[in-house]
Amino acid sequence: MINGIGKKWKLKSSAPEDFLAEWPEYSPLVMTLLRHRNILTQEAVDKFFNPEYSLDLYDPYLLKNMDKMVKRLQKAINDEEKVVVYGDYDADGVSGAMILEIVLREAGCKNLSVYIPDRSREGYGLNEKAVEEISKGGNQLIITVDCGITDCKETKMAQDLGMEVVITDHHLPLGDLPPTKIIVDPWQKGDKYPFKSLSGAGVAFKVAQALIKKIGNFQIGFDKWLLDLVALSTIADYMPMVDENRTLVKYGLFVLAQARRPGIKALMKVSRVEPEMDRVNLATNLDTRTIAFTLVPRINAASRMDHANTSYDLLKIEDMEQARVLAKKIDGLNRNRQKRVEEIMQEADARYSANPKEIIFAGDESWPKGLLGLIASKLSEKYYRPAFIFNIENGTSKGSARGVEEFNVVSAMTECAKVINVFNEYGGHAKAGGFSIKSEGI
Template identity: 45%
Template structure:
């Protein structure tokens, strides 16, 4: 079984006697010790908990410049990104500018031909379209050279971004980024679509003819982009996603409805989604458009009006096809990398490249490889003397800081502490790797073995309907608020079965003082031998299983071993 460690309980004093002790322990591990903290966490409030958008630096400048564009009938370009965060941010801002009757269009760069962020060829195109103002979403913070070029072309730039700011910021008209040095906005972990929403919020405040109630209908996009970008689902993000999931259940967007229909996703007003459904079913489909072809397909899908249902259907089918191809290509590359690593896995950094790998899936592959091998991982494409690709971290190592310390060797880089991208010349690869590995060594991470963080050890008799109901208040789950992981030791097995057409899923009935517990382990056939001793230690999540209208508690197995 994978290694594990239990989160230490900070306080042994019961503050919430009405809750199961297990629930209280989990709240404590999330820093919740008072009734006020509990109420805020359990019941996020849109009006109470969202911060004033004008606390963000340069917001006043941005709103005033949009006002000028509206009054002068200037054309505005929304410059987005090709991932789900950038796509949702682009569509959101376009919706708001349309409501203001601002003449606007969005531009999403081609991942393969242009790469991430502003680029000179795109700026020339935008200029020819007659734009006087560019508003970036989910990008721009590292585009110092490109922003300077826009001024030469007679255009102004408002940057809205959430990525790690470089030491020298672009000299834009306004730079809206909560991570900007000295920015007083209290919540720093907004996604790109979250920052775009704050601009929308500010515009709604300044233009009283806009119906503020309509602002909430944008939260379906905010929830989708926020979950997809894996930012921490705490603080303001928790509020935006909690309400956004409600809006997603009754979304007015024809494109999303068609996406749910084509993908056979059970999401509607009678069956609201949770964050896991969005993360593993909806977001990958939106991302697939930009990974396998062009993100304009996803933007077009999310932008379809009620009169364009037939077009939305066609676009949803196209996105579904791209997602299926994305799955196939990702699987092939991972298999190739695993074959390489089986022969030669040395050191604390995984750095693998090929001229044949598709750029669009490299981040996905890096994430899966980093998760499996628990090493900082870069998966790259090498062509014509340039190496470019994506990295994902492990062991708490800060990727973006390490890249920043080697910026002189890089053509381009950007991202976050745990996910980043880079472009480097082949001639600089060896010296870069030497310096990068030195930075990893300096972290002195002695043990790279994967360890599960257990929220609580639990006994069979402690698992009941009340506990399951209380755990539901912790949703939405995601980064910063993981689904609780439990450990149960030396539990007795009553029965074991293999399920599925290929007999690769493990179903186990476990004994409790009165009755039994049902556990399911998907793709865990290889653990069958461990069950033969009659007792096992299990790592699992608790969930509600619903089948033919009957609901019951189920243990979703993560790992197990004979006890």
């Protein structure tokens, strides 16, 4: 069935009667939905509805290279090396960088700093200028968060400058891996981790879990107080709410509701979010929709309209009054973001409506790089078409891509790259990616 703007609705068949008969305690509609999610056993149903933190998380050491990662971090701590956590600029990367900073400092890492690139000027992932600046600071180890899996040239550059790079990421590898022996990414070849769809901060959390487990002198339950950041990242990156993610988000929402971080508490205040808690049942009125449409856009607004350091500072800050000031600043950035997105959407919408095609491909010199992903998402959702939206500059144009169920944007760009040499770089997930393209190739 297709609606007026081209969105396809696939009507799923009802579950067989014999399957429904096995679950009389649930409605036929609920069991049909679960069946189409391949949730077919009593164990899977119980895990879906009532995930248990102590039972339903996988051993972090099942991730390929986790043992190597922990040993390398221990060496850096013991030798008092200068370490940089290099995070992406979105809510996922910022949350993941915060997780690693908290755990590494608690583990005794004395010479630690965090670097988050400027979304508009530096773009996604490691970049040569940043690597050079980090090297000038005498740093010895770079730990990437939510990025790095495609940064072969930059990793080699860091090595040539005398630094080591270890990678934590959740994006799809493309071709050759960066020249480092320590990569933790559930999508890399040979990884046997049971669940692949962790967020970038989710992968960072597994590293944190592994380090906590290895060192052993952390306070009991220390890892649970990181779950608010894991939940934020998982919701922000639209990771599927199944399997391990469901457990992480359930308990993460409960930690969020307690608002132990002054920055989170202040951000909830300006967002008019009033959390409630049922401590007996570990439940809260907060849900994924509330977080996705209130906290996440504000956290991301900092990198889109200013710099992600503002959001990072908000998550890290301990003074309540300073947290209120930062939260108000971020709320103002978000209001400006909303206004600008609406203006660009009207323009992009008018262009596509005048000349509709199977793929939305549009760019402009005036469209800010920090807003391209939002525009691509809105256009793709409205017309149910893959959308490639970019900012046009002399020499190089950078953009964001969003796909639909039948169209893998990364695979599409990979196939294009085989035919014509226009991409400087690209990467991402099946339904969301980024790219840098030669402007003359547009």
